[in-house]
Amino acid sequence: MAEFGKSLTASETPIPGMLVFELPVHGDSRGWFKENWQREKMAAAGLPDFGPVQNNISFNDAVGTTRGIHAEPWDKWVSVATGRIFGAWVDLREGPSFGTVFTAELDASRAIFVPRGVGNSYQTLEPDTAYTYLVNDHWSPDASYSFLNLADETAAIEWPIPLREAEISAKDRGHPRLTEAVPVPARKVLVVGANGQLGIALREQFAGASHVEFASRAELDLTDPQLPFLRRWRDYGTIINASAYTAVDAAETADGRRAAWAANVSGVAALARVAAEHGITLVHVSSDYVFDGTLQRAYREDDALAPLGVYGQTKAAADAVVASLARHYIVRTSWVVGGGKNFVRTMAALAERGVDPDVVEDQVGRLTFTADIAGCIRHLLESGAPFGIYNMTGSGAATSWADVARRVFELKGHDPARVTGVSTAAYFAGAAAPVAPRPANSVLDLSKIERTGYAPRSADATLAEYLTRD
Known part of the structure; x- marks a missing residue:
């Protein structure tokens, strides 16, 4: 009874x-x-x-x-x-x-x-x-x-x-x-976009973890209408979206605009639908480009979005889609440096070749290395941090792109005075192709991620380490 x-x-x-x-x-x-x-x-x-x-x-x-x-x-x-x-x-x-x-x-x-x-x-x-x-x-x-x-x-x-x-x-x-008895394995983690700069860093971060799978765009296209049926999704507990269209200037062209919206919004929306249906945690990487850069302080996670260009608009739209999920982490970052061609490697090559570059000095922010983004994502997942948006960049003083270039020259044993700082307008004057507007202030407040127990590494120290390895 x-x-x-x-x-x-x-x-x-x-x-x-x-x-x-x-x-x-x-x-x-x-x-x-x-x-x-x-x-x-x-x-x-x-x-x-x-x-x-x-x-x-x-x-x-x-x-x-x-x-x-x-x-x-x-x-x-x-x-x-x-x-x-x-x-x-x-x-x-x-x-x-x-x-x-x-x-x-x-x-x-x-x-x-x-x-x-x-x-x-x-x-x-x-x-x-x-x-x-x-x-x-x-x-x-x-x-x-x-x-x-x-x-x-x-x-x-x-x-x-x-x-x-x-x-x-x-x-x-x-x-x-x-x-x-055969133990039941934990729900798996799937990294999509696993052959990009961040995807490669995530491969290194989770190397040897049998519950983590990696899929390149060729192996899992987020724009495929069959996406809901391409995996047994209930076996996955987390999807890390490391794929994105990041050609900010090309996004200002007609073809680039369509490609940026397809990859950064339509693909993310399809992934979010899969996550919602199967109770999957979705980890998404956002950008400082969702802000207009006019604030006179570091941007916090809850500041109003005001993207200036097409790329920023697609990232802001994707943030809104992902934030509608009950289980999500949005990792917002800036000035990303990883493998392949990037600003740091370009400056190092110019220094070695004897080229004295003009570099923008009226945009400020902090470098963020893909290895640190990958480590932060793992921390959020394994620490059980509350779901939501987290800023993640290197720590330390904000610098301009010209400051970074001078530091690269110095670390490579060259005279930093060879770098000349110029305004954004002067740098892009006379450009033949469309140029995306950039936020002047890309500094992100790190206090929220620090409260979870994660301490972002110094951008300057990581830069020195990166150049030593490179």
Whole structure:
């Protein structure tokens, strides 16, 4: 008989992420009523918004019917419609909690949230028991399942009705012991745009991590209409979007404008739809170009967007799309330096060739190296930092592009006075091709990312290290 009059409450269990919920059941002489799953109230009480897509019911005629132990790659909301069960759950996920056991009785007034990869089993304690569960994925022959024997000696579950007297399927009796059980892997991380400058840095950052996959644009085109069907997306917990159209001047042309919007907005929107549908955390890289650069202080994450050119407009639009997701990190950065052709390498080459360049001195900011962006992204994911926007650049004093060029000359053993500072207008005067407007102030405030425990490296020290390696 269900207990009436409980308040909706949640309590933790020894298995990480698994929660027991006491449910309000209202009854009288006619019977009883309960809200078996109520998204808004239960989310407020601590239930993850796990997005169920299927509701299953298992009806059991007799006392002692025993099923399990099955671990599937999806989350479950388990409850009882009629009758009563003894439930046993064993953590079969990879990691330190593998093999942890939790048991509890469930009736109509108690339910449990079972995270992906936790083995689920139960034994009926009353006849005509209806066991129900919501799941957030559909069964698939391609999914990774794991099983544990009901009689496993290590788990040592104390079944109320001895297993020799219970009704058990031959298949369940044949499941392996814990020493042979296949651990359920963690949801994977997918890096898209993995052959670009940031993608290469992410490859280095996650080298050897078996749960991280990498896809180049050729392998996964975000503008492909078939994108929702190109992966079993429920197996992924995080997507890191390292792809972008970054040719800021070319974006001012007719063809470049179309290409920039296709890659930076349409592709990101398609990726965001996939993330929303499957509960995936989306990590997106933004730019100082979303600002007009007119503030007389460092830009904070919540400052109003005011892009000057097409590239900045596409990045601002993508930020708005990604920010609509419940689970997102937007890493906003500036003056990015990585592998391949870049400003630092160009200045170093000019210094060695004896060329004395004119360099813009009325734009200020800080260099950011792709290795540091990759490290920051990993920190956000592994530290459990609150979702949202984070500025990420090198730390230290703001400099102009001319200051950076002089520092490169100095570090390469050349006279920094060979660099002449000029205005942006003078530098681009007479340009034959369209030139994108640049923000004069690209300095980003780093206090928010620092509060998460991440300390951005000095831009100047990293520049010196970069030139030493290059």
